[in-house]
Amino acid sequence: MTSEKNAQIGQAREAFQMMYQISQLLCTGLDTETLTICIRLCELGVDPEVLAHVIKEIRKIGDNATQSRPANLQP
Template sequence: MTSEKNVQIGQAREAFQMLNQISQLLNTGLDQETLTICIRLCELGVDPESLAYVIKEIRKVGERETHNKVVNTQL
C-alpha cells in the first residue's frame, strides 16, 4: 500500500471512531456493526432521516413483540 492509502485508511478509522463516540453520547443504541451498516447505506445514497425512521420503527416492533411474549408467558 502507498503511504497515501495508509493516510486515507487512518482518516477513515478516525472518522468512524468519532462517529461511534457521537453515537454513544447520543445514546442511539447502535453497536459498531450496525453503525457501520448505517454509514454505508448513507454513502450509497439512502436518506439519513428515512434510515433513522426505519430503525425506530423496527425497534418499536421488536419492543411490542417482546412485550407480547412476556404477557403470553405470564398467562
C-alpha cells in the same frame, strides 16, 4: 500499500471512531456493526432521516414482540 493509502485508512478509522463516539453520546443504541451499515447505506444515497425513522419503527416492532411474549418465554 502506499503511505498515502495508509493515511486514508487511518483517517477513515478516525472518522468512524468519532462517529461512533457521537452515536454513544446521543444514546442511539447502535453498535459498531449497525453503525457501519447505516453509514454505508447513507453513502449509497439513502436519506438519513428516512433511515432513522425505519430504525425507530423496527425497534418499536421488536419491543412490541418482546412485550407480547408469554412470561415463560421472556429471555
